[in-house]
Amino acid sequence: MAAAPKEEGEGGGIGARNGASRALELSRAFEGSGGENVQRDAQLLPRPLSSIQSSNPSSDGSRLRVAYQGVRGAYSESAAEKAYPNCEAVPCEQFDTAFQAVEKWLVDRAVLPIENSLGGSIHRNYDLLIRHRLHIVGEVKLAVKHCLLANHGVEIGDLRRVLSHPQALAQCEHTLTKMGLVREEVDDTAGAAKHVAFHNLKDAGAVASAAAAKIYDLNILARDIQDDSDNVTRFLMLAREPIIPGTDKPFKTSIVFSLEEGPGVLFKALAVFALRQVNLTKIESRPLRKQTVRTPDDSSNGAPNRYFDYHFYVDFEASMADVNAQNALRHLNEFATSLRVLGSYPVDTSMI
Numbered sequence: 001m002a003a004a005p006k007e008e009g010e011g012g013g014i015g016a017r018n019g020a021s022r023a024l025e026l027s028r029a030f031e032g033s034g035g036e037n038v039q040r041d042a043q044l045l046p047r048p049l050s051s052i053q054s055s056n057p058s059s060d061g062s063r064l065r066v067a068y069q070g071v072r073g074a075y076s077e078s079a080a081e082k083a084y085p086n087c088e089a090v091p092c093e094q095f096d097t098a099f100q101a102v103e104k105w106l107v108d109r110a111v112l113p114i115e116n117s118l119g120g121s122i123h124r125n126y127d128l129l130i131r132h133r134l135h136i137v138g139e140v141k142l143a144v145k146h147c148l149l150a151n152h153g154v155e156i157g158d159l160r161r162v163l164s165h166p167q168a169l170a171q172c173e174h175t176l177t178k179m180g181l182v183r184e185e186v187d188d189t190a191g192a193a194k195h196v197a198f199h200n201l202k203d204a205g206a207v208a209s210a211a212a213a214k215i216y217d218l219n220i221l222a223r224d225i226q227d228d229s230d231n232v233t234r235f236l237m238l239a240r241e242p243i244i245p246g247t248d249k250p251f252k253t254s255i256v257f258s259l260e261e262g263p264g265v266l267f268k269a270l271a272v273f274a275l276r277q278v279n280l281t282k283i284e285s286r287p288l289r290k291q292t293v294r295t296p297d298d299s300s301n302g303a304p305n306r307y308f309d310y311h312f313y314v315d316f317e318a319s320m321a322d323v324n325a326q327n328a329l330r331h332l333n334e335f336a337t338s339l340r341v342l343g344s345y346p347v348d349t350s351m352i
C-alpha cells in the first residue's frame with residue numbers, strides 16, 4: 001500500500017498553530033462539496049458556538065429551545081432534556097419541521113434519533129442530514145425502556161392491536177409477536193399513547209415510555225418489553241453553526257462523502273483513516289438520490305444507467321482540531337467526488 005503523503009502539521013511547524021480556528025476553517029472548507037444541499041440562507045451569518053455553549057442556555061440567558069419530532073412524552077423529548085438540562089423542548093409534527101424551526105431561528109437546536117442498538121440505523125434521518133445545512137453539535141445516548149400501555153380497565157387479553165413508532169415496534173418484535181398483536185405504525189411513541197387515550201380505545205394498546213403513561217393517564221400493562229434489556233438509541237443535536245472542536249475531551253467527527261466507481265476505492269477511502277490510526281465507529285451507505293449517474297459511454301451504446309451510487313457516512317473518534325483528522329480529510333478530499341463535515345462534537349461518555 002502507498003505510504004501516507006507528507007502531511008501538514010506532522011512533525012512540527014503547522015501543527016503548532018493547529019487549533020480551533022484551523023479546525024473550523026477546515027470543516028468549512030469541506031462543507032461545500034456535498035451533493036444535495038440546500039443553499040445557506042444569507043441571514044445565517046457564522047456565529048460559531050463553543051463546546052461549552054453546546055450544553056448551556058442560549059447566550060442571552062433565556063432557556064435553550066430544542067425542537068424534537070413527536071408529542072410530549074416521546075423519547076426524543078427525553079433526549080433533548082438529557083443533552084440540555086433545563087431546556088424548553090419544543091414538539092414538532094415531523095423531522096423536517098424540527099429542522100426548519102432551527103433554520104428559521106424559531107428554536108436553537110433540533111434532536112434527531114440516528115441509530116438504535118437493536119433496530120440499527122434510522123436511514124431516513126441520515127438522508128435528512130444532507131438535505132439540510134445544519135451542523136451536528138452533540139450526541140446523546142438514551143436507554144429506551146418500552147412499556148405496553150392501555151386504558152384503565154383494559155387487560156392484555158382484550159388487546160387486538162398495538163400502535164407505536166416503527167422503530168419502537170421493531171425493538172419489541174418478539175414480545176409483540178408472542179402476544180399476537182397486530183402492529184400499527186404511527187409517527188411517534190407518545191403520539192400512539194395519546195391516540196389510545198383520547199379515543200378511549202379498548203382493543204388497542206400503545207408501546208411508549210412510562211412518562212407517556214403518566215402524561216396521557218394510561219395504565220402500564222407490561223414494562224421493559226423491548227427484545228433486549230440493553231436498548232439504547234443514539235440521538236444527534238443539530239444547530240445552525242458548528243461548535244469549535246476541542247481536544248480537551250473525547251470528540252467524534254461525522255462526515256459524508258461520495259466516490260468514483262472503481263476497484264478498491266472504498267478501501268482507499270477507509271485507508272486514509274487507518275494510516276493515521278484514526279478509529280472509525282460507524283459506516284453507513286445511502287443511495288445518492290435525484291441523481292442517475294451515467295457511465296461515460298452509455299449514451300452511444302445504450303448501456304444502462306448506474307443506479308447504485310452511494311453517499312458514505314462515517315463517524316470517527318477524533319476532533320477536527322486533531323491534526324490526524326485534518327490530514328485524513330485532506331487526503332480523502334483528493335479523490336472523493338464530494339465531502340462534507342457534518343460536525344465535530346463531544347462524545348457522550350455518560351453512563352446510560
Ligand SMILES: O=C(O)C(=O)C[C@]1(C(=O)O)C=C[C@@H](O)C=C1
Pocket residue numbers: 069070073074075076077113116122144165167168187188189190233
Ligand atoms: O417515538 C419516539 O418517542 C421517538 O422519540 C422516536 C424514536 C426513533 O425514531 O427511534 C426514538 C427512540 C426509540 O428508538 C423509538 C422511537
